[in-house]
Amino acid sequence: MSTKKMFALLFLSFLFISVPTISAAAGGGEKETAALNQKVDTSKLTGINRWVAEMYNGDRVLYAIVVTLVMAALGTSLAFLTDLILKSLGLEVSRISHRE
Amino acid sequence: MSFFNVYLPIAGIHLNILLLIAIGFCVGIMGGFFGLGLGFITNTALNIFRFHMAFAIGTGLSNVFGQSLSAIRKHQKMGNVDWKLGAIAIFTSVAGFEVGSRVVIALEKAGDVGSVIRWSYVVVLAGLGSFMCYDYFVLQARQLKRPEADSPAGNYGSGQERQHSSVARRLHQINIPPMISFPASQIERVSLWVVVSVFLCTGFLSGVLGIGGGFMILPALVYLIGLPTTIAVGTSLITVLATAGFGCLTYALDGKVELLAAVFLLVGSSIGAQIGATAVKFIKGYGIRLLFAIMMILAALSVMAEQFYMMTSRPAFHAFSWVILEGTVLALTATIIARLLLGYRAERAGRI
Secondary structure, eight states: OHHHHHHHHHHHHHHHHHHHHHHHHHTTOOOOOOSSOOOOTTOOOOHHHHHHHHHHOOHHHHHHHHHHHHHHHHHHHHHHHHHHHHHHHOOOOOOOOOOO | GGGGGEETTTTEEEEEHHHHHHHHHHHHHHHHTTOOOOHHHHHHHHHHTTTTTTHHHHHHHHHHHHHHHHHHEEEHTTTTOOOOHHHHHHHHHHHHHHHHHHHHHHHHHOOOOOHHHHHHHHHHHHHHHHHHHHHHHHHHHHHHOEEEEEGTTTTTHHHHHEEEETTHHHHHTTTOSSEEGGGGGGEEEEHHHHHHHHHHHHHHHHHTTOOOOOHHHHHHIIIIIIIOHHHHHHHHHHHHHHHHHHHHHHHHHOOOOHHHHHHHHHHEEEHHHHHHHGGGGGGGGHHHHHHHHHHHHHHHHHHHHHHHHHHHHHHHHHHHHHHHHHHHHHHHHHHHHHHHHHHHHHHHHHHO
16 A cells, blocks of 8 residues: 555544544533433343343442453453464564564 | 444443444554553543543443453563563552542642643653653664664664663662562662652652553653563553553442443454554564654643633634544554554565
8 A cells, every 4th residue: 555545544534533523522522421320221121231231230249240350351362362363364473572 | 334333221322333443443552552551542532422431431441451451461472571560560659649649639628739730741741752752863863873883683782772771770770678680671680669669659640640550650661660662561561450450340349330332342452452562563662662752742732732621611622632632543553553564564575
């Protein structure tokens, strides 16, 4: 890809993400969620949303443990998976020399 | 695109998952590359998309926790993590942070210090960024004069490098026992008190300014403790991991984490962190420092614009602040990816 094309692509992606945000920012941002709901209405929820919301409503300690474990497990497993993909693309890493 | 809109039950809003993944990806690349959490970028982005600030912070911290785990794994493989130094950094930085935040609380009782703190933040970011830029250009000028002094790959500790860590060298000469060594960081002997003092100061400064430790710890590790930049990047991630893990748990206990949003953010950031960490392999330490310095200066500009918005209530300043922040994130993400691809190409060409 030529440098010109790369800059054009960068500029377009910048506009794509910036324009809605700038307009939101200029208007002082959209109204935040009205309140920090301590209990979530689960009556209209289904599937995983319902499960998460019920856990959130029912046991906050369990919710905190699940959140922390999910983040740790997902972070590690995605890292492992991405590592494998990068390795297959030839981007394998090993001990590097620390050049300044 | 509405197919990708999901309802986030805890935060009570609809959001596009591709947007969450994209935000996570950009933050992950920069976080993996610089050894930072960059929670302030995620928080402000989520806040703009109608997340209440408390939810934005809790969700952002959860994402940083998973993202730093991903990045540390990669840096560990490259030999960029000094666990011993990282453990000392965690405990002393937290102590310094606690003192700093208590000082602010005490000062706030006496009067409104918010504005003073924000301006101090601008000065610290811009000052550190300018110093790092200056350091880089001094080295460039020296290399132009003496091209033979350019260090080949792998000879960290050459004459020019020693000259650039003169503050660290002086600190290493302080002989107050107990003396300690950090073989993983190529530091043979340094007083434990020096290390503890440095982290107490960075923690204190972070506590006063109300920011994550990474911004302060990385330059401190490089210029005061004398670590090679790549090891400083990997080691600073240990403090990011510890603080974000703790923050994730406490915010979730308080019910301020939107699990589904955090998961989608993490999908992007975990992949991004791996790519960002891999890019470190292809960029010399001074290159990383220069990009870090540019990021600090632009972040200072963004905070300054936000400060003007608070003073004048003119929306243009708010918008300008966002343009700078987004532009910085996108430009740096693109630069890191481009350098990774160029380095990869050069490496392959070298192999053939």
